[in-house]
Amino acid sequence: MTDIRLQFEQLMDHLQVPAFILDVETDGSFIFRGVNALLASAIGMSNNQLKAQNVYDVLPKRFADTVTANYARCVELRAAHKYEEVLGFETGEIWWLTTLSPLFDHEDRVIGIVGLAENITEYKHRQFEALESLVEMQKLSEKVSAFTGLAAHDLRGPLRQIRLVTEIAEDGFIDQGDGKKELLTMIKDVAARALEKVDEVLLHAQSFIDETDNTSEVDFAHLCADLMALLDPMSRFEVSYPALTLKTEPVALQLVLRNLMDNALKHATSRVEIEVERSKESDELVEIRVSDDGPGFADPKTALEQIKDLASNNKRGFGLSTVARLVASRGGHLWIGEPKLHPGATICWTANARLLISPDAS
Template sequence: MMLDLAAPVEFDRLSRAMDQIPLPVFVVRRIGPSRYALARLNRCYETTVGLRNAAVANRPMDTILPARMAATLAANYDTCLARQAPFSYEEMLRIGGREAWWRTTLTPLPTPEDGAAHVLGVASDITADKAQQLSDTAEIARMKGLFDDIRAFAGLTAHDMRGPLGNLVGLIDLILDDFTDHGNGKRRLIEKCAEVAETGLEAIDRVMARVTALNRVGVVRSVIDLGHMCRDLATLADPAGRLEIAMPEARVESDHAIVQTALRNLMDNASRFCRTRIAVEVAQADTPDRIALTVSDDGPGFASGDDIAMLTAPRLEDAAGRGFGLQTVAALLTARDGTIEVAPEGRLGGATVTITLPGRILAPTPDGAEPRPQLVAR
């Protein structure tokens, strides 16, 4: 059924239906190439976000929101209309002084050919879920550090015990060589000692094998649209769009939470210290099944003598008292078999930070379908 939203009766009918939905719902209208105006917010959206229809209705989005945020949202609406199918994604928006994560589903509304294109969006606030995800990831990093210590201690202890027991078995063999038993059962006792020592060696070998097996942890990989993710993060780091930020248009398969946390931190740091330019790049790392993500800027760069150990030290702050947060990124990467490095001389003349972690760059699929998340053991 076609909707002629230019007709007040049909628009009012849609508005009343939207107000009955207990989730933030909105409608945007295309007013030009990659330009949209807010046509309607439902009551739940007004209450949740704090915007009012009276203040924003029929206004171009680039007059309501910061330039980069408006452009990022317009790109999502363009994608929905180009596909003529529902389009879902996660995004972080800073609206009304509140930073929140949303899972948004856009649907193109059927309109007459001579009518303006409209997109209906339904949003769910997933800020709490994202906070829990980050908390869980940080806890995994902490627990992995503890586990690594325990594993190392268990391995050293088993190794230290295996040596003496192995020597004991060897000495018993020497004792039994040409040993004469006078019928008092001494030979059998000595053989029993050897059996006990060999049983202990077998138990130690099982412990060592178990410790090695426990080192294989499951990592959930998902398909990441790096271009979409970087545009969202650029909106937070540079809402006014004053910076030139080069971003990759690529799809990768890796740990979504780690990539998102690391890129947000690195892009935020770059936006603080750069002059006008930031570059985000992705490449397949030299090691198989690993990707490298690099963030560069044209700022003053790191101080002479700075190394990654210093930059990832706890509670490191800049002159303004702001923490770099690289220690958190380093801990999370370590928990996922990742690395973080700084380049002595940046590509843009300033700071350059490269992270590597398990993953691969994906070729575009013919039908645009994306594979399901996978549990990969490493």
């Protein structure tokens, strides 16, 4: 019987998408069997460099940890596994939409994995840019909504008075046949219709700033693992984070979390810890804390004020100040908490998210 892995390996270069194939060893390890020319070009590594190599022999440890976790998930599912991931190569940072499919032998054992990877880097960058623009648009829409709402409220009072006075005038009115009875009725009807229109304006003003539901389920540990593989591929730091699922806006979470993790790693000595718990304020909020064991803030209050001042003036880029604006635009707030890892620093924020699975430290 011809090995299906060999058949796919021979066909890979004819595919119009980046592709790779792995051997799944009996001990659960993964060996690169080959990559096609499109994938090799994208990542800056040739097929000869990867072929017959254990994943851990050719990729940095933390990088290997995160990709093998996905491979192991495919083996466990014994079915296709599709996910987004961001990986750093010599050619740069690339976002992939990857689909893994298991290959079985005649005894129904998973002996290989085929991977098809769509490069979605430009799409993700457009998402991030669109989110920044959306933050600015939301601020404007809130001002427009507030003005519209105030104007509509100001109109309701006089219109109600007109309708009330007209009803009082109608009560006991004797029709002299001069059309004044019809005139009073017409005035009352016009006021009633105008009130209906004002109510529609108020409803529209409220919905104008309501956000489209862009939420989805996010595997928090998977996201953290991808970011750590990107920010600390050589595992220089000990990093802990919970295994849980959030229902939230993925792009906003990615931006804020990446920025704060990057900031923590820049100042940490050896350790970073990420914690998540349901906010005491609301079930629709979670509190996320990123702690490092670096030197910390000499004056946390002043540091926070500087961040907020920059946030009000900064227009471009996702530095810490812009992250504060992004958090605020999503109904949360950012603050400097009590250090968890002394001396260290802990930066906290409330995210508009629902906790679906309780934390389990990983």
